[in-house]
Amino acid sequence: MHTNIHQVFAKTGQLAEAKEIISNCVHCGFCTATCPTYQELKDERDGPRGRIYLIKQFLETGSLTQKSRVHLDRCLTCRSCETTCPSGVKYGRLIDIGRELSEQVLPRSMAEKIIRWSLARALPNAQLFSALLFLGQTFKPLLPQVLKNKIPKKRKASPWPANSHTRVMLALAGCAQSSAAPNTNAAAARVLDALGITLVEVSKAGCCGAVNYHLSEHEKGLAAMRNNIDAWWPAIEAGAEALVVTASGCGAMVQEYACLLKDDVEYAKKAEKVSQLAVDISQVLLNEDLSQLVAQTQVAENTEKVAFHCPCTLQHAMGQSGAVEKVLAKFGVNLAKTSDKHLCCGSAGTYSILQPKLSKTLLANKISALTEDKPSRIVTANIGCQLHIDTAAKVPVDHWIELIDEKITANT
Numbered sequence: 001m002h003t004n005i006h007q008v009f010a011k012t013g014q015l016a017e018a019k020e021i022i023s024n025c026v027h028c029g030f031c032t033a034t035c036p037t038y039q040e041l042k043d044e045r046d047g048p049r050g051r052i053y054l055i056k057q058f059l060e061t062g063s064l065t066q067k068s069r070v071h072l073d074r075c076l077t078c079r080s081c082e083t084t085c086p087s088g089v090k091y092g093r094l095i096d097i098g099r100e101l102s103e104q105v106l107p108r109s110m111a112e113k114i115i116r117w118s119l120a121r122a123l124p125n126a127q128l129f130s131a132l133l134f135l136g137q138t139f140k141p142l143l144p145q146v147l148k149n150k151i152p153k154k155r156k157a158s159p160w161p162a163n164s165h166t167r168v169m170l171a172l173a174g175c176a177q178s179s180a181a182p183n184t185n186a187a188a189a190r191v192l193d194a195l196g197i198t199l200v201e202v203s204k205a206g207c208c209g210a211v212n213y214h215l216s217e218h219e220k221g222l223a224a225m226r227n228n229i230d231a232w233w234p235a236i237e238a239g240a241e242a243l244v245v246t247a248s249g250c251g252a253m254v255q256e257y258a259c260l261l262k263d264d265v266e267y268a269k270k271a272e273k274v275s276q277l278a279v280d281i282s283q284v285l286l287n288e289d290l291s292q293l294v295a296q297t298q299v300a301e302n303t304e305k306v307a308f309h310c311p312c313t314l315q316h317a318m319g320q321s322g323a324v325e326k327v328l329a330k331f332g333v334n335l336a337k338t339s340d341k342h343l344c345c346g347s348a349g350t351y352s353i354l355q356p357k358l359s360k361t362l363l364a365n366k367i368s369a370l371t372e373d374k375p376s377r378i379v380t381a382n383i384g385c386q387l388h389i390d391t392a393a394k395v396p397v398d399h400w401i402e403l404i405d406e407k408i409t410a411n412t
């Protein structure tokens with residue numbers, strides 16, 4: 001599909017990339033079948049193929065209507081369409097480019113500006129987020145029901161191991177996860193410690209950049225990425241084997257540093273190295289010899305059924321479908337049957353706040369798909385999904401690494 005770029009965008013970077021992505025689409029429409037928003041709304045413009053057309057039209061005319069932007073806003077950026085697309089269309093990059101350009105030509109209402117501005121300041125700032133969460137949890141009984149539902153319960157972290165091994169891996173502490181689910185990285189550190197690996201969080205590293213980048217504040221997102229690279233670089237030069245990520249939303253973003261900073265003379269090479277080192281904790285465990293740990297944790301009878309929700313960022317962006325299930329199976333976890341595994345839970349970064357109605361529908365669908373086999377617990381691999389599912393699930397919702405940690409701790 002050829003695109004004639006409008007002169008209004010003549011001096012804009014990223015257009016060659018956008019044109020190439022659009023040209024790869026052959027309009028087959030296979031992607032619409034696996035798009036959660038198309039499945040719900042049954043409108044071509046709420047599916048990937050329709051959105052590609054809308055962006056092409058926007059780049060050619062230089063203008064976008066409010067109505068068209070609603071269809072772009074409704075996209076979850078789940079990238080289920082990328083997994084389905086036989087032509088390798090990088091839809092996720094295209095929607096990011098299209099959305100950023102739309103902010104330049106079509107101003108938002110004051111209310112939208114305030115919400116987006118607040119999210120872009122509060123979420124990536126770990127200290128501010130932690131303070132707001134503390135206030136929310138303390139005064140939860142006084143809050144209106146709609147806000148009450150959004151405040152996650154208090155979670156405590158068990159101790160980080162004190163051992164120091166020769167093998168060292170870096171951990172991304174992130175922004176929201178460190179205060180909303182502080183036990184996740186601590187559990188990862190204990191599991192890796194049992195395998196003879198020290199996990200280290202570098203305090204100067206912060207948000208991966210995803211919140212700002214996906215809210216179309218690209219420069220702020222890129223600044224967060226450069227800050228993280230600077231923070232991690234000394235440990236990487238000292239021989240850190242990997243950059244372990246326990247929130248797949250962040251993992252997907254860090255794996256894109258190489259692409260997003262490829263034209264930055266100072267950071268391009270370092271970004272490439274960081275992206276190469278970024279791995280989900282499931283991949284780390286699959287590359288290790290788990291036999292001894294597994295033998296230690298075997299119990300005679302294990303009847304507990306656990307449902308696993310694979311985040312879109314893990315399966316569609318990082319391409320790690322099935323990895324967590326393999327680790328859980330090695331440790332003898334009984335996986336509950338679930339359906340529609342490819343579909344988003346409706347969390348999608350800030351989507352649950354910006355598109356509450358659609359997000360709620362997707363969440364209800366996800367909860368029934370996860371609980372059809374009556375699990376006693378749900379586990380996942382991304383903080384956003386964990387907190388979102390926890391707002392509606394009737395069983396505990398945790399990160400799966402906590403389950404493995406509990407098994408190891410119970411047997412030591």
Ligand code: SF4
Binds near residue numbers: 027028048087089
């Ligand atoms: S599946 Fe790929 S090529 Fe086909 S319409 Fe969707 S994006 Fe285009």
Ligand code: SF4
Binds near residue numbers: 046077078091
């Ligand atoms: S990213 Fe997800 S919601 Fe957006 S078009 Fe693709 S499949 Fe649909």
